[in-house]
Amino acid sequence: MSSPVLVLVTRPSGATVPSSGPGADGAGFALADPGLPHISVLDLGVTRGDGIFESVSVIAGVAPAIEAHLDRFAASARALDLPDPDRTVWSRAFEAAVAAHPDASTGANLAAKLVLTRGIEGDGRPTGWIVVQVARDFTAQRENGIRVVTLDRGYRHDVATTSPWLLQGAKTLSYALNTAALREAGRRGADDVIFISSDGFVLEAPTASVLLREGDRFSTPSAELGILPGTTQRRAFEFFSAEGFDTDAPRLRASELARADAVWLLSSVRQAVPVIELDGRPLEADFALTRRLNAHLATTH
Amino acid sequence: MSSPVLVLVTRPSGATVPSSGPGADGAGFALADPGLPHISVLDLGVTRGDGIFESVSVIAGVAPAIEAHLDRFAASARALDLPDPDRTVWSRAFEAAVAAHPDASTGANLAAKLVLTRGIEGDGRPTGWIVVQVARDFTAQRENGIRVVTLDRGYRHDVATTSPWLLQGAKTLSYALNTAALREAGRRGADDVIFISSDGFVLEAPTASVLLREGDRFSTPSAELGILPGTTQRRAFEFFSAEGFDTDAPRLRASELARADAVWLLSSVRQAVPVIELDGRPLEADFALTRRLNAHLATTH
Numbered sequence: 001m002s003s004p005v006l007v008l009v010t011r012p013s014g015a016t017v018p019s020s021g022p023g024a025d026g027a028g029f030a031l032a033d034p035g036l037p038h039i040s041v042l043d044l045g046v047t048r049g050d051g052i053f054e055s056v057s058v059i060a061g062v063a064p065a066i067e068a069h070l071d072r073f074a075a076s077a078r079a080l081d082l083p084d085p086d087r088t089v090w091s092r093a094f095e096a097a098v099a100a101h102p103d104a105s106t107g108a109n110l111a112a113k114l115v116l117t118r119g120i121e122g123d124g125r126p127t128g129w130i131v132v133q134v135a136r137d138f139t140a141q142r143e144n145g146i147r148v149v150t151l152d153r154g155y156r157h158d159v160a161t162t163s164p165w166l167l168q169g170a171k172t173l174s175y176a177l178n179t180a181a182l183r184e185a186g187r188r189g190a191d192d193v194i195f196i197s198s199d200g201f202v203l204e205a206p207t208a209s210v211l212l213r214e215g216d217r218f219s220t221p222s223a224e225l226g227i228l229p230g231t232t233q234r235r236a237f238e239f240f241s242a243e244g245f246d247t248d249a250p251r252l253r254a255s256e257l258a259r260a261d262a263v264w265l266l267s268s269v270r271q272a273v274p275v276i277e278l279d280g281r282p283l284e285a286d287f288a289l290t291r292r293l294n295a296h297l298a299t300t301h
Numbered sequence: 302m303s304s305p306v307l308v309l310v311t312r313p314s315g316a317t318v319p320s321s322g323p324g325a326d327g328a329g330f331a332l333a334d335p336g337l338p339h340i341s342v343l344d345l346g347v348t349r350g351d352g353i354f355e356s357v358s359v360i361a362g363v364a365p366a367i368e369a370h371l372d373r374f375a376a377s378a379r380a381l382d383l384p385d386p387d388r389t390v391w392s393r394a395f396e397a398a399v400a401a402h403p404d405a406s407t408g409a410n411l412a413a414k415l416v417l418t419r420g421i422e423g424d425g426r427p428t429g430w431i432v433v434q435v436a437r438d439f440t441a442q443r444e445n446g447i448r449v450v451t452l453d454r455g456y457r458h459d460v461a462t463t464s465p466w467l468l469q470g471a472k473t474l475s476y477a478l479n480t481a482a483l484r485e486a487g488r489r490g491a492d493d494v495i496f497i498s499s500d501g502f503v504l505e506a507p508t509a510s511v512l513l514r515e516g517d518r519f520s521t522p523s524a525e526l527g528i529l530p531g532t533t534q535r536r537a538f539e540f541f542s543a544e545g546f547d548t549d550a551p552r553l554r555a556s557e558l559a560r561a562d563a564v565w566l567l568s569s570v571r572q573a574v575p576v577i578e579l580d581g582r583p584l585e586a587d588f589a590l591t592r593r594l595n596a597h598l599a600t601t602h
Contacts (some may be wrong), residue, residue, distance in 0.1 A: 006342060039340035039347055041307060041430050046340055047416070048476040049350025080477065081484055115348070118480075129342050152464045155455045156499060163453045165485040167478050174475030175349040176381065177468050179419075183382055184466040198457060198499070 004133040006034035007097040009090065012116055012128030013083035028086065029093035031100055034131065043127055045117025049174035051127075052076035055207075057232075057268040058098055058110035058132065062300035065268065066094065068231040072171065073114060079170035083126055085116055090128075097130045104132075111135040111269045117173065138270040142294055145276030145285045146191040146265070150254060151181055153195035153203050157251065160226030168226030178206035190277070192265060194257065201225055202252040208265035209233040211272070213286075215261065217246045225251065232266040232297060239296040262286055264293075271297045305434040307335035308398040310391065313417055313429030314384035329387065330394035332401055335432065344428055346418025350475030352428075353377035356508075358533075358569040359399055359411035359433065363601035366569065367395065369532040373472065374415060380471035384427055386417055391429075398431045405433075412436040412570045418474065439571040443595055446577030446586045447492040447566070451555060452482050454496035454504050458552065461527030469527030479507035491578070493566060495558065502526055503553040509566035510534040512573070514587075516562065518547040526552065533567040533598060540597040563587050565594075572598045 011028030032038060044050040054069040054076075063069075070087055077085055097112065098104050110132050117127045160168040167174075181193045194210055195203040202221045204210055209230030212219045218240045223229045237247040257263060262284055263275040272293045274285035312329030333339060345351040355370040355377075364370075371388055378386055398413065399405050411433050418428045461469040468475075482494045495511055496504040503522045505511055510531030513520045519541045524530045538548040558564060563585055564576040572595045575586035 004343070034342065037338045037341050039342060039344070040338050041335065041340060041416070041432055042305070043340070043347070044480075046344070046347040046352075046418070046474065047354070047414070048480055049474050050477050050480050051347075053348070080481065113348070115342070117347070131342055151466060152460075154457070154460045154464055154467045159453075159455045163455055165452060165478060165481040166455045167481050172475075172477040173347065173350050174473075174477035176351050176473045176475035177466060179345075179349055179351050180381065180466040180468050 002102045002134060004034045004131050005097050005101045006032045006038070007093050007100075007130045008032045008038060009093050009128030009130065011089050012085055012126050014086045027092065028089035029096065031096070038129065039127065040120050042120045043117055044119060044121055045115070045127060045173055047121070049172065049176070050080070051115060051117030051173040052080060052082065052171055053116075053173060054114045054171060055268055056094075056112040056114065057135065057271075058104070058112055059298055059300055060107040061098060061104040063094070063098070063112065064300050065231040065235060066091075068234065069114070072229065072231065073116070076170040076172065077116060079164070079167055080172065082116060082118060085128070090114065093130055097132045101132045103134055109135040109269070115173070135269050138273065141191070141273045142271060142290065143287070145274040147189065147277035148192045148194055148263075148265070148275045149185050149188050149190040149279055150194050150196050150257065151184060153197055155197060155226065156199050157197040157201040157225045160224070169223070169228060171228055181206050196254045197225065200254050202254055202257055203227050205265050208267035208270065208273075211236060211264040211266050212252065212257065212260040213262040217248065219247070219252060220249050221252050222249045230266055232268050232271065235297055236266055236272060236293060239293055264290070303403045303435060305335045305432050306398050306401045307333045307339070308394050308401070308431045309333045309339060310394050310429030310431065312390050313386055313427050315387045328393065329390035330397065332397070339430065340428065341421050343421045344418055345420060345422055346416070346428060346474055348422070350473065350477070351381070352416060352418030352474040353381060353383065353472055354417075354474060355415045355472060356569055357395075357413040357415065358436065358572075359405070359413055360599055360601055361408040362399060362405040364395070364399070364413065365601050366532045366536060367392075369535060370415070370569075373530065373532065374417070377471040377473065378417060380465070380468055381473065383417060383419060386429070391415065394431055398433045402433045404435055410436040410570070416474070436570050439574065442492070442574045443572060443591065444588070446575040448490065448578035449493045449495055449564070449566070449576045450486050450489045450491040450580055451495050451497050451558065452485060454498055456498060456527065457500050458498040458502040458526045461525070470524070470529060472529055482507050497555045498526065501555050503555055503558055504528050506566050509568035509571065512537060512565040512567050513553065513558065513561040514563040518549065520548070520553060521550050522553050523550045531567055533569050533572065536598055537567055537573060537594060540594055565591070
């Protein structure tokens with residue numbers, strides 16, 4: 001497998017004075033060696049998880065949802081009072097990172113990660129970078145489905161409104177509890193997690209949106225519940241609408257998950273993965289429909 | 302001000318095979334240049350806030366609470382399923398980092414940060430380091446007090462028991478919401494925050510324990526509430542016991558905060574800071590007692 005491509009974004013926001021060094025050119029970004037360390041032990045991204053990210057799927061060199069990802073990146077920055085990412089610099093840095101990857105032209109699936117941190121404490125200058133790697137192969141999950149457990153997310157459904165400092169709905173680097181939840185799923189013999197609010201509403205998976213089918217209606221939990229607006233979920237809804245199905249984003253009770261005709265997890269790189277077991281009970285999965293949905297998600301327009 | 306001292310802990314856990322390079326010696330740690338980057342953009346400490354830390358106060362070259370901090374560091378590692386920190390290596394690395402600081406022998410207050418991350422994704426080898434710096438001067442906060450607002454922490458008081466995957470009570474690198482809460486305090490004209498559980502119990506501050514006085518009784522919220530057991534709070538209780546006061550760690554209602562005779566925030570480096578205003582209402586502060594308490598916290602035994 002080819003090694004990752006790293007681009008350091010030396011001018012991540014309009015207000016940023018570029019740091020000195022090899023990246024301090026007019027473009028605002030520069031290729032760097034991913035095998036070398038580039039982050040200071042004093043960077044608030046690592047000392048406090050104080051930063052944001054996006055994971056972007058790149059198919060045959062094209063990222064169909066890049067604009068939606070850049071929108072969400074900017075929204076996350078606002079939620080954390082970080083400087084606005086310079087969209088032009090990030091767009092060009094992203095294109096340069098993808099173009100520099102040897103597998104971009106082979107049709108391989110790549111995964112790009114965009115990261116912006118608050119930077120070194122006291123510096124007042126954010127740190128930004130993009131890593132592009134060959135995507136992990138999720139074919140088996142797409143073809144065979146996954147087992148999921150529901151776990152309490154601890155928060156009420158309305159905390160994003162009542163308590164914005166909890167940063168629900170922002171994609172922050174403070175993700176330790178998401179990985180802890182996935183380890184808990186493993187202990188329970190499952191592959192993934194669907195979080196439920198403390199008052200019983202379906203939220204999201206640690207790294208994916210949730211999709212339910214009931215008859216001809218496809219639903220995802222409302223983004224008002226303090227969850228991430230899913231870029232892949234949006235593309236999935238375009239597919240279902242074009243197929244003549246109804247789509248909506250209501251509040252969904254945990255009990256509706258168990259009664260659903262089918263459940264999927266949706267995310268950029270993994271695409272649509274059918275849930276074949278929920279809290280130990282088998283769920284029906286429509287593998288033919290999943291294949292058609294994933295073919296749509298893999299289109300580059 | 303002298304520059305920070307950095308020690309890379311190359312053998313952070315017993316099971317760790319030391320990495321190659323200058324730190325791969327028998328001691329399991331090595332001094333490094335804090336002005337250079339040492340962390341990979343692929344380290345899970347920065348990409349997912351997946352790691353733990355401790356902040357340790359060093360007074361005249363001595364860290365009176367280091368054993369309690371190493372205990373809590375080990376407990377945080379267990380909560381995150383990280384490998385057990387090698388206590389001998391971390392103790393010696395800590396001593397070496399302090400000894401290497403030019404101000405250790407001058408009686409200056411230093412702040413040490415111990416960090417352990419899950420390491421580079423796929424490597425299976427944790428990353429560890431210690432930074433020692435001159436501590437920020439909190440004299441004004443100790444002498445004049447601070448204004449505090451209460452903010453909803455979003456979780457019920459019992460989530461540490463019901464939902465351990467939320468990692469309450471572990472000191473993780475996923476601290477973005479703590480810094481977001483402090484920014485919210487600033488917007489409200491205050492200096493700091495006391496978190497309240499969604500069901501009305503006093504919890505902790507983003508980087509401190511809470512101490513209440515009612516008559517001759519000094520209380521801190523019970524560690525059963527999913528909060529960090531405070532190393533400074535423990536030393537404060539020793540002081541109050543020796544002074545003949547009662548101490549306890551009950552469940553405290555938010556209403557008890559407003560009724561308290563006095564309130565303090567307690568943390569290693571800042572020590573005891575009196576709260577002079579709570580949610581916009583003035584609170585009595587006993588500055589003479591605060592001074593005696595801080596003199597005790599500054600003793601090195």
